[in-house]
Amino acid sequence: MTIPAGATSGPALVLQAAIITPDRVLDRGWLLIDGPCISAVGSGPPPAGARVLDLGRRMVAPGYLDLHVHGGAGVQVNGTSVAEVADSVTAMARFHATHGTTALVATTVSDARDTLLTTVRGISRAMTKADHHAATVLGAHLEGPWLAPSRAGAQNPQHLREPSISELHDLLDAAMGALLLITIAPERPAALAVIRAATAAGVVMSVGHTEADFDTTRAAFDAGARHATHLFNAMPDLLHRRPGPVAAALADPRVTVELIADGIHVHPAVLALAVTAAPGRAVAVTDAISATGLGDGLYRLGELEVKLVGRRVALAAAAGTLAGSVLTMDVAVATLAAAGVPLSVAVRAATATPASVIGATTKGRLVPGADADMVILEPDLSVAATIIGGQVVHDPHRLLRPTALIETAGRP
Ligand SMILES: [Zn+2]
Known part of the structure; x- marks a missing residue:
């Protein structure tokens, strides 16, 4: 040739x-x-x-494409000034590039309405910064605030609220095209209307942090939702008589599913099962927080204090509640491969499939x-x-x- x-x-x-x-x-x-x-x-x-x-x-x-990443190397996405957020997102993108991530979707946690708007503006600003050592910032993933209080996980329950078309419009305006993904609990009032409106505006809606049963989850997908946020985590368990959101997502060919592939959030055997159950639809994500790349100690996720011990991060106030991860995409792919997933399939879950979720056709x-x-x-x-x-x-x-x-x- x-x-x-x-x-x-x-x-x-x-x-x-x-x-x-x-x-x-x-x-x-x-x-x-x-x-x-x-x-x-x-x-x-x-x-x-x-x-x-x-x-x-x-x-x-x-290059790996991470759809769900809150931070790394000591910084987090949420912030109170546009410049601070833009700098943090760039620093995070630099760190993750050293672990093979070439593009990412900066992910927020639930926050006060004004802080979330500021954070979205900061992500949008970060997208315009040319940094020759950073992963490309493709846009924003809002993990909340329209989540189930009973499935808050490490999200601050004070900042969870009902889905709102007016807040959606404010977020879309602030984001100036940067809003790619929103995680929502579909059982909350007006959630289906917000899913329809956001989908019509080009945002990919994702089911997560939810109490939804099988039928409610299916209704969310029928309304336009196309993704599930960290499947298995912060949602009802898969049971043979109560299939819940896990089965609804795995069974639906329209839907892609995130897996926090650290071997801690989901057992390696279940990671492999999920990849098999959703061929070409499994997405490896990190859900990485600020502590990623650093040593044991106390860190912040949003406003909440979290504690890292080894590879496990939990709320400082509730040690049983996992609070994101310190995972990087290289380790996610290696974890899938070690779980028995063929290498090309594991890589696809970190590359082509997440790219397809957000329509990143050249990546x-x-x-x-x-x-x-x-x-x-x-x-x-x-x-x-x-x-x-x-x-x-x-x-x-x-x-x-x-x-x-x-x-x-x-x-x-
Ligand atoms: Zn998260």
């Missing part, structure tokens, strides 16, 4: 490694990066005349024309390097050092 037209006007580079596509792993494959895009993918001998970087036994996967797949967002993985699935838009953003061992050309390439 020859290098496609256009390759000569910008830097082109071939990575030779195992290439993880949505269907399978190309054992000895190659991938041609041309500026900010992938221009060709193949197996066998790489294109003649190209600069080839042989990555040996390493693998190239699409999540290593195919010609897609954004050159990718993660280079060691055989043990740890991150060797991260590339976003054809630019190296994380390469601690200077694996890609000979490719200085792509380091200086402009991001789109």
Whole structure:
């Protein structure tokens, strides 16, 4: 194969490694990066005349896309000034890029109405900041405030309220197009009307933090909801005579389901079962909080104090209530793989499927024309390097050092 037209006007580079596509792993494959895009993918001998970087036994996967992430490296999304939120979201996106996340949806916890509006404006601001070391901020996921008080989890019950079309409109105005996902408890008054209105406005509505039974959850999907927030957590259990929201979501081909794939929120065996039950519809998320990447201690989730011990975060005031995670996407994929999920399926749950949830058509797949967002993985699935838009953003061992050309390439 020859290098496609256009390759000569910008830097082109071939990575030779195992290439993880949505269907399978190309054992000895190659991938041609041309500026900010992938221009060709193949197996066998790489294109003649190209600069080839042989990555040996390493693998190239699409960059991970996290739909549910509250923080990391000491910062959280919720904040009280637009500038503070924008800075925090950028810092969080930098941290997660070192773990293979190339794009994320900044996720809020329930908060006072004005604080939530400010936070959404801050996320919108963060999207306009060009930071060459950060994952791309695609928009906002509002986890609440329209949630069930009895399923608040680590959300501040004081900030839970009834679904409101007027608040929805205020949020949409503040977000200026950044609002991608909203988690809602469909049994709350007016929830179905809000689901219809938000769906019509282009927001993906997600069922979560809910007491809804099977029929109510099904009604939410019929009203337009298409996603379930951290399936199994903060909702009624799956029981054989009371299938609840878990069965409603797993059984519905219209619906994608989030799994906090840390092996703590959901047992590895159940993670694998859920991935099998919802083929092509399972989404690995982190639900990571500010403590992610840091050591044991006390941290904040929204206004609530939480305590990290080992890999487990719980409310400081209620040690039995999990309060998000300290998970990163690389560990999520490794946890799924260790649970017996085939590697290409585990990677798909962290890439193509979450991209499809929010209509990010140029992300999540290593195919010609897609954004050159990718993660280079060691055989043990740890991150060797991260590339976003054809630019190296994380390469601690200077694996890609000979490719200085792509380091200086402009991001789109
Ligand atoms: Zn969350």
